[in-house]
Amino acid sequence: MTGRQPLHGVRVLDFSTLLPGPMAGLILAEAGAEVIKVERPVKGEEMRSYVPRFGGTSANYALLNRGKRCIEIDLKAEDAVQRMTPLIESAQVLIEQFRPGVMDRLGLGYEAVKAINPSIVYCAITGYGQDGSLRDEAGHDMNYLAKSGLLMMGGDADGKPVIPPGLIADIGGGALPAVINILLALRQAEATGDGAYLDIAMTDGLFAWSFWAQGMLGAAGQVAKPGGEMLSGASPRYQIYGTSDGGFVSAAPLEQKFWETFCTAIGLPRDRWDDNSDPEAVIKAVADRIAAQPADHWRAAFAGKDVCAAVVETLAEAQVSPHFQARGIFSKTVSDSAAIMPALPMPLAPVYRALIPEEGSAPALGEANADLLGENAP
Secondary structure (H helix, E strand, O other): OOOOOOOOOOEEEEOOOOOHHHHHHHHHHHOOOEEEEEEOOOOOOHHHHOOOEEOOEEHHHHHHOOOOEEEEOOOOOOOHHHHHHHHHHHOOEEEEOOOOOHHHHOOOOHHHHHHHOOOOEEEEEEOOOOOOOOOOOOOOHHHHHHHHOOHHHOEOOOOOEOOOOOOHHHHHHHHHHHHHHHHHHHHHHHHHOOOEEEEEEOOHHHHHHHHHHHHHHHHHOOOOOOOOOOOOOOOOOOEEEEOOOOOEEEEOOOOHHHHHHHHHHHOOOHHHOOOOOOHHHHHHHHHHHHHOOOHHHHHHHHOOOOOOEEEOOOHHHHHOOHHHHHHOOOOOEEEEOOEEEEOOOOOOOHHHHOOOOOEEEOOOOOOOHHHHHOOOOO
16 A cells, blocks of 8 residues: 555644553554644653653653654643644544543633534543543552453462553553544544544443453353453463473463364373363373473474464564564664664554654654744743
């Protein structure tokens, strides 16, 4: 595909900070939208101060804000709304991530913005939504996982929930649902001229992740036990096994044909292939087989076979994997001064990923004030 990016011409005002909103904005920016970050004067958003440092900013900030523009403005100033009005008039999307009621107090709530621009898509991202008894409760990713029941489903041998390695609520419950709904609302606005108010609650977005447990609860009245179900640790067909050199194998041969191929590949005795009567004994038998050899042995043993098993890689190993290199996942870069590193890959199909600029940088605080506000910062 050649030509313009799919969101070329879409202007996004992004009042959000940290992860959910900025990642949503990044996806839109990588798809061609003009994303304008609105930040507080002097310090900007909190993530600019995070470590590790990357040139003159934070590595986290640089990754999440590649290719965006930035204005700095004191939203509590008496003339803030007046100064923002031309940008609101020209925008198609607004993203905010304050607690419920904050934007209203600033004079930038949905009704006020809608009066300026009736077709705007206004996306508000919060932990628990704009209404309900939890609307004002503070929280972070793991708190939302806890409230949704998802955290309890993955436990260790004692049933204690484990800290997830990824920020599931922020990304899977916040950023991605925000983008999906923004695109739906843009489509609607193009057809009708009417904008929309999008109440994106990260906790709401988590329930789709536990569909299998909801099936158990709804159909059989059974509550998923921490570490006690097929996909949470009770089955030898969905386990992480240690190797002799301190590595790990992720084994997920759920279907019978994959299970039989896996058992053959690891040399599991035939009397241990039947995992119905005593799954714990089979887990131990498989663990003993995997623990007898180093990770490289299992890489070779699984190569070219339909075993649904893989050696666990580090991020550094994944970035140089021939597979991901061939797909160009890490081919884009983000820079700041003399520093450069791979850009954060966004979940865009290759046909759209090919249109993303090869190089990009995060915006300096207030760099677009003169251009977009016709004035100097702040």
